[in-house]
Structures are given as structure tokens and as C-alpha cells.
Amino acid sequence: MRRVLLMLLVAGAACRGGGARSGETVRLVAAASLRDALVEIEAAFERERPGVDVEVVFAASGAAVEQLAPGAPFDVFLSADGKHADEVVRRGLAVPGSRRVYARGRLALWLPSRVGVVPHDFSALEDPRVRRVAIASPETAPYGRAAREALERAGLWERIRGKLVFGQDVAQAAQQAQVGADAGLLALSLVLSPTLRESGAYWPVPVALHGPLDQVLVSLRDTPASRSFVGFLLGEEARGILVRYGYEGGGGERALRRAQGGPVAGGGSPSTPRHGSGQAGSGRAGGGGGARGGALLLTLELALWTSALVLLLGAPLAWVLARRRFFGRRVLETIVFLPLVLPPTVLGFYLLVLLGEGGPLARWLDVHWAFRFEGIVVGSVLFNLPFALTSYREAFRALDEDLLQTARTLGASRLRVMREVVLPLSWPGLAAGTLLAFAHTLGEFGVVLMIGGSVPDETRVVSIHLFELTQALRMGEAHEAALVLVGVSFVLLFAIRTLEVRWTSGTGSSGRSRSRSS
Numbered sequence: 001m002r003r004v005l006l007m008l009l010v011a012g013a014a015c016r017g018g019g020a021r022s023g024e025t026v027r028l029v030a031a032a033s034l035r036d037a038l039v040e041i042e043a044a045f046e047r048e049r050p051g052v053d054v055e056v057v058f059a060a061s062g063a064a065v066e067q068l069a070p071g072a073p074f075d076v077f078l079s080a081d082g083k084h085a086d087e088v089v090r091r092g093l094a095v096p097g098s099r100r101v102y103a104r105g106r107l108a109l110w111l112p113s114r115v116g117v118v119p120h121d122f123s124a125l126e127d128p129r130v131r132r133v134a135i136a137s138p139e140t141a142p143y144g145r146a147a148r149e150a151l152e153r154a155g156l157w158e159r160i161r162g163k164l165v166f167g168q169d170v171a172q173a174a175q176q177a178q179v180g181a182d183a184g185l186l187a188l189s190l191v192l193s194p195t196l197r198e199s200g201a202y203w204p205v206p207v208a209l210h211g212p213l214d215q216v217l218v219s220l221r222d223t224p225a226s227r228s229f230v231g232f233l234l235g236e237e238a239r240g241i242l243v244r245y246g247y248e249g250g251g252g253e254r255a256l257r258r259a260q261g262g263p264v265a266g267g268g269s270p271s272t273p274r275h276g277s278g279q280a281g282s283g284r285a286g287g288g289g290g291a292r293g294g295a296l297l298l299t300l301e302l303a304l305w306t307s308a309l310v311l312l313l314g315a316p317l318a319w320v321l322a323r324r325r326f327f328g329r330r331v332l333e334t335i336v337f338l339p340l341v342l343p344p345t346v347l348g349f350y351l352l353v354l355l356g357e358g359g360p361l362a363r364w365l366d367v368h369w370a371f372r373f374e375g376i377v378v379g380s381v382l383f384n385l386p387f388a389l390t391s392y393r394e395a396f397r398a399l400d401e402d403l404l405q406t407a408r409t410l411g412a413s414r415l416r417v418m419r420e421v422v423l424p425l426s427w428p429g430l431a432a433g434t435l436l437a438f439a440h441t442l443g444e445f446g447v448v449l450m451i452g453g454s455v456p457d458e459t460r461v462v463s464i465h466l467f468e469l470t471q472a473l474r475m476g477e478a479h480e481a482a483l484v485l486v487g488v489s490f491v492l493l494f495a496i497r498t499l500e501v502r503w504t505s506g507t508g509s510s511g512r513s514r515s516r517s518s
Contacts (some may be wrong), residue, residue, distance in 0.1 A: 001217075005187070008189065008396070009417060013424070024051055024052045024053070024225045025052070025053040025054075025055060025057045025225060026052060026053070026054055026055075026075045026076065026077060026223070026225040026226050026228070026229045027056075027057075027062060027073055027074045027075050027076075028054065028055070028056045028057070028072045028074065028075065028076050028229075029057045029064045029068065029076075029077050029078070029079035029082055030056055030058055030059075030064075030077075030078040030079075031057075031058070031059075031060075031061050031064070031069060031078055031079055031142075031169075031170075031215065032058050032059065032060055032080075032141075032169035032170050032171035032172070033080050033105060033143055033169075033170045033189050033215075033298055034058070034078060034080075034189065034215075035058055035171055035189075035190065036189065036190065036193040036245060036285060036494075037056075037189050037241055037244075037245040037247070037274070038056060038078070038190075040203065040241045040298045041232075041233065041238045041241050041242075042054045042056065043398040044232075044237055045073050045229060045232045045233075045238075045239065048232065048237075049228055049232070050088075052225050052229070054229065056345075057074075058168065058169075058171065059170030060136070060137075060141050060168055060513070061079045061080045061081060061083075061084040061114075061140075061141065061142060061169075061457060062084060062140035062141065062142055063085050063168070063169070063172050063470075064077060064079070064084070064138075065087050065088060065130060066470060067218065067482065068088055068091075068093050072093075073221070073228075074220050074221075074228035075095075075219065075220055075221045075223060075225065075228060076100065076217060076218070076219055076220060076226050076230060077217065077218050077220055078215070078233075079142075079215060079216050079217065079218075079365050080105065080141070080142040080170075080187075080213065081142035081145075081213065081215065081216065082101075082216045082412060082455075083142070084142075085099060085216035085217065085218050086099075086216075087219075087322070087502065088218050089218060090177075092219035094148075094219065094220060095218070095219040095220065095221070095222045095513070097420070098217075098218050098219035098230075099216060099217070099218050100216065100217050100218075100230070100234060101214050101215065101216055101249070102215055102216070102217050102234060102242075103215045103239075103242045103247040104213060104214055104247060104248040104395040105142075105143070105146075105187055105188070105189065105213035105215055105246075105248075106187070106188035106189075106205070106213065106246050106247070107143065107146050107150060107185060107186070107187065107203050107205040107209070107213070108186055108187070108191045108202045108203065108205060108246070109122065109124065109183065109185055109200070109202060109203045109205060109212060110177060110183065110184050110185075110187075110191045110196060110200050110202040110279075110393045111124060111130070111177075111180070111182065111183045111184075111200050111201055112177065112178060112183075112199055112200040113134075113199055113200050113201070114357065114358050115129050115130060116129060116132055117129055117130060117183075118201040119183075119201060119202065119460035120203060120305070121203065122150075122151070122154045122156055124183065124203070125160050125163070125183060126156075126159070126160065128405065129155065130163065130182040130183050130356075131163060131181075131182050131203070131368060132162060132163055132164075132165050132176075132180065132181035132182050132183075132184070132357075132370070132371050133163045133164055133165065133177075133181060133183045133184065133185065133187045134164075134165045134166075134167055134173040134176035134177040134180075134181040134184040134185075134186075134447070135147040135148070135164060135165075135166060135167070135173055135186075136166070136167050136168075136170040136172070136173045136493070137167065137168060137454060137468055138166075138168045138171055139171075139468055139494055140168070140169075140223055140468055141167075141168070141169050141170055141214060143170040143173075143185075143186070143187050143213070144166070144167075144170070144173075146210040146211065146213055147185035147210075147508040149209070149211060150185070150205050150209040150210040151185075151208040152381040153209045154209060154454065164455065165180075165181050165371040165453040165454070165455050165459075166453060166454035166455065166456075166460070167453060167454070168454070168467070168468075169253070170186055170187045170190065171190065172186075172453075172515060173186055174183075174186050174191075174196065174452055176371070178196065178199070179352050179353060179356045179357075179359075179370075180352050180355075180356030180357055180359075180370030180371055180451075180453075181307065181370070181371060181453075182357060183206070187246075187315070188202075188204060188245075188246030188247075189242075189246050189247060191221065191246070192244070192245050192246045192486065193245075194346075197200045204246075205377040207273060215247075217233070217331055219231065236296075242389070242406045249414035249489040265431060272321075292339060292458075294456065295460055295461060295462045295464075296462055296464060296481075296484060298373075298457065298458070298459075298462075299441075299442055299461040299462040299463075301373075302373070302377065302441055302444075302448075302461060303378050303438045303439075303441040303442055304438070304442045305380075306377060306380040306381055306384055306437055306438070307384075307388075307414075307434045307437045307438040309377070310381055310385055310388045310433075310434065310437040311382055311388070311430065311433075311434045311437075313381070313385065314385055314389050314392055314433070315392055315430060316500065317389065318389050318392030318393040318395075318396055319392075319396050320393075321333060321336075321389075321393055322392075322393045322396035323396060324396045330471065333429055333478050336385065336386055336389060337386040338386075339382060339385070339386050340386045340387070340477075344383060344444070344445070344446030344447045344450075345446040345447075345449075345450055347379065347382065347383055347446075347447055347450075348379055348446055348447040348448070348450025348451045349450050351375070351378065351379050351382070351447070351450070351451045352370055352450055352451050353373070354376070355367070355369045355370050355451065356370040356373055356389055357370065361367055367411070369451075370452075371451075371452055371453045371455055371458075371459060372450060372452070372455075372458060372459070373459065375451045375452055375459070376448045376451055376459050376461070378451070379411070379447040379448065380441050380444060380447065380448070382447075383440075383444065383447045384440050384441060385438040385441055387436050387437060388433035388434060388437040390432070390433070391429050391432050391433030391436060392426075392429060392430055392433045392516070394429060395426035395429025395430055395433075396426055396429075397426070398426070398429070398469060399421075399422060399425055399426060403425075404417060404421060404422070407420075409465070422458075428499045429499075431499050432496050435492055435496045435499070436496055439488075439489055439493060439496065440460050441490040442462070442463075442464055442488060442489060442492075443485065443489065444461065444463060444465070445463040445464065448461055448463070448464060448466060451471050451497070454468065460486070462485055463485075465481060466478055466481045466482055466485070469481060500510060
């Protein structure tokens with residue numbers, strides 16, 4: 001067996017070594033808005049420099065800065081703005097003199113075909129069919145800041161604020177606009193990707209409405225591979241790819257319009273929408289403001305709803321699973337306990353697909369729960385049910401069967417047995433499971449982020465608020481939010497452990513009496 005494992009390790013090392021070819025690799029951490037354009041640039045670079053591999057990690061620029069601690073395995077940082085690149089320089093992580101502007105980004109308003117609205121200007125956002133508008137977080141993402149600035153200058157920020165859904169970065173905002181929301185203020189580079197271009201209509205936002213989106217790079221390590229890539233990125237071939245994805249580079253606005261196949265007019269704002277296919281949809285509105293206090297209250301409200309629904313649904317289900325034998329029981333158990341092993345983002349993604357605009361469950365139930373409080377309650381209940389169910393089931397399994405039979409023999413109805421025997425004996429286990437669901441909800445992130453996004457006073461819970469604070473480099477406030485969570489979680493966990501000890505001692509004596517009677 002050891003020999004087989006050794007051979008596998010050697011084979012794996014050989015594969016890794018073979019994949020590296022000459023051993024030269026340039027590792028990039030890049031703004032999410034570059035996703036599609038950089039894939040093409042990477043392929044073109046590797047064709048021209050066959051001895052160098054490119055590895056890319058995409059992230060919001062604010063999040064990327066936090067990954068770039070000294071010794072981080074990256075060679076070049078491609079930021080979506082100058083602010084975050086300058087922060088890397090300020091921290092002493094950049095190669096001196098390596099700061100370069102490699103492109104200027106553009107903002108676009110995109111609406112999916114299913115909504116049935118073709119945007120000619122910002123008035124499309126006030127159409128009743130547009131209920132949710134996705135943008136990147138203004139606090140952490142450059143394109144989110146530009147979107148807010150454009151809406152404020154257009155006098156729309158306060159008017160449509162209740163419709164806004166905030167993604168962690170502009171790529172997530174694009175996903176939200178595609179699946180659950182009705183519109184998105186996105187990077188033009190993402191709108192021009194085949195997926196979005198062919199499934200909706202868009203309007204390029206006039207650059208006069210927001211500050212310049214100068215995208216800046218800095219080198220983190222001065223290696224031949226990193227110098228080679230930066231030189232290629234600033235060259236003509238890469239610039240042509242960037243222009244094709246809506247970035248201004250080289251030829252500026254005229255080059256941008258020529259690359260898009262639009263009219264090459266000098267000056268004027270681009271008010272004519274470009275679109276792929278365009279067809280049908282329907283409508284309502286939402287939300288409000290919100291900071292740390294609002295996020296904490298919202299989290300507690302979510303935890304209360306979740307724990308109440310988990311108890312209501314989970315206790316009867318646990319009784320059936322603990323006390324009944326029936327065909328398909330194992331299949332049912334597997335389905336119910338699946339969230340224990342599934343990544344939370346997977347559960348959240350499928351809930352978004354089912355409950356998002358046009359989703360099969362949303363149409364069948366005639367509900368609009370994506371990016372709403374109701375949606376995160378559904379996600380939270382499904383995610384927490386198996387955690388509580390384990391405790392509930394064990395509490396019911398530990399009941400003395402002879403005691404239940406005696407109660408029935410004495411003429412007690414099933415309901416009376418449940419009320420006067422089962423619940424008094426199993427309440428510590430039920431309480432522990434419910435408290436566990438409550439505590440677990442406080443720290444939920446992945447499920448809530450996928451199905452709810454970040455909507456102030458509606459889906460922006462403490463964990464998401466904390467994440468946004470760290471991305472915005474507001475570490476003092478992040479510490480405060482984290483300490484609140486730690487304190488509440490400690491109290492709840494202490495209560496759960498106390499209940500478990502009480503329950504275990506109770507079930508221990510019950511088990512001893514059961515073994516004596518047998």
C-alpha cells in the first residue's frame with residue numbers, strides 16, 4: 001500500500017513539473033471586471049511567449065488588496081482603479097516605479113431580455129417592470145462607486161435606492177442581474193461578453209456622469225515573466241482586445257465605438273442602446289439604508305425566523321425519522337442532510353435559480369423572493385435544518401419505548417402522550433437544536449450572499465456587513481462587528497452546552513431504566 005501511495009505522489013509531482021514547462025509562471029490577481037478580456041489576453045500572451053504560463057485569480061479590488069500580504073504568491077496586481085493600486089504601493093508591496101494605467105473602463109446599464117425593457121437612458125430604471133437593480137458595492141468596488149456617482153448625478157440614487165442589490169464585486173453584480181434582478185449597472189467589458197451581449201439590451205452610461213475609471217497595474221515581483229506580461233499588456237495586441245471589450249485605450253472613444261461596430265461620431269453622448277435579442281417580463285419594488293446597528297437587528301430577526309421555522313418543520317420530521325421505518329427513509333434522510341456536505345454557495349446558487357426572476361419555483365408560487373428577506377429566510381431554514389435535526393432526532397430516539405407504551409395502555413391519546421410525555425422528556429434536545437440553528441444563522445454568509453446579495457435593511461446581515469468593511473479597509477469597524485458576533489455566539493454556545501449536559505444526564509437515566517427493563 002505504501003509503495004502504491006509513493007508511486008502516486010511521484011506521478012503527481014511529475015505531472016506538476018511537466019505542466020510548468022520551463023518553470024516560468026506569472027501569477028496575476030485581477031479586477032473582476034477584467035474576467036472575459038483577460039482570458040483572451042492570457043491566451044494571446046501564451047501563444048506569443050510559449051515558455052511562460054499565466055495564472056489568474058479574480059477578485060474585487062478591495063478584497064484583492066487584503067490578499068496581498070508580504071510573500072503572497074502574485075507577480076502583478078491589475079486593479080479596477082488607482083486607489084487600491086496606490087494602497088498596495090503605500091504598504092510597500094509594489095515594485096518601485098511599476099505603477100501604470102493599462103485601460104480606462106466604462107459603465108453600462110444592462111437589462112435582460114425577459115424584462116422586456118430596452119434601455120435608452122436611466123429612465124428604464126423607473127419602469128415598474130424593473131424591481132431589482134444590481135450594482136457592485138460602492139464601498140469596495142470601483143464600478144460600484146461609479147454606478148452610485150452616475151445615479152446621484154442623474155438625480156436617481158434616492159429614488160431607486162429601494163431597488164438596489166449590492167454584489168461583492170462587479171462580476172457578482174452581473175450574475176445577479178442575469179439570474180435574479182431585472183437590471184444591472186455593470187462594467188461595459190462584462191456586458192460585451194457573449195453571455196450578456198446575447199441575452200439582453202444595454203446602454204453605455206455617458207462618461208460625464210461619473211469619474212474616470214482608470215485601471216491601474218502594479219508589479220509585485222520584478223521577474224522576467226512579470227516584465228514580459230506587463231509589456232504585452234501595454235502593447236498593441238492586448239490593447240486591441242481591451243478596446244473590443246469596451247475599454248478606452250489607445251484610440252479612446254472613437255476606437256471604442258469602432259471596435260463595437262457603432263457609428264464613429266466625434267463627441268456626443270452614447271445614448272443609443274446596443275442590444276442582442278429583446279423580449280418579455282413583469283413588476284414591484286423594495287428596501288432602505290442601514291449600517292452596523294441595522295445589520296445586527298436584521299441578523300437577529302433572520303435568526304429568530306429561522307429557528308422558529310426549523311423547530312416547526314424539523315421536530316415532526318425528526319420524530320418520523322427517529323421512530324418510523326418506511327420505504328424511501330434513507331433517500332429522505334440523504335436529501336434533508338445534504339446541506340451538511342454541500343458548499344453553502346451551491347445551495348444558494350440553486351435557490352437563486354429556482355426563486356430568481358423567471359425561475360420555475362418563483363413562477364409556480366408567483367413570488368419574488370430573490371434579494372429579499374423572504375429569500376434569505378428560505379435559504380437559512382434549508383441550510384440549518386440538518387444541524388437542528390440531528391439534535392431533535394437523538395432526543396426522540398432516547399425516549400423509553402416502554403414509557404410511551406405504558407402511557408398509551410393507560411388510555412392516553414397520541415396527542416396527550418406527545419404533550420405530557422414526549423415533549424417534557426425531549427425538550428432539552430429540542431431547545432439545544434433550536435439554539436444551534438439560531439447561533440448558526442448569526443454567522444451565515446455563502447447562502448445569504450447568493451440568494452440575498454447585499455441589500456441594506458433587507459439582506460445585508462452582519463457577516464456580509466463585516467466582509468464589506470474589510471474590503472473597504474475599515475478595520476476598526478470590522479473589529480467591532482466581529483466582537484459583537486463573537487460575544488453573542490459565545491453566550492449561545494454556552495447555553496447549548498448547558499442544555500446538552502442536562503439532556504445527556506436525563507437520557508442516561510432513561511437509558512439505564514430501559515436496559516433494566518429489557
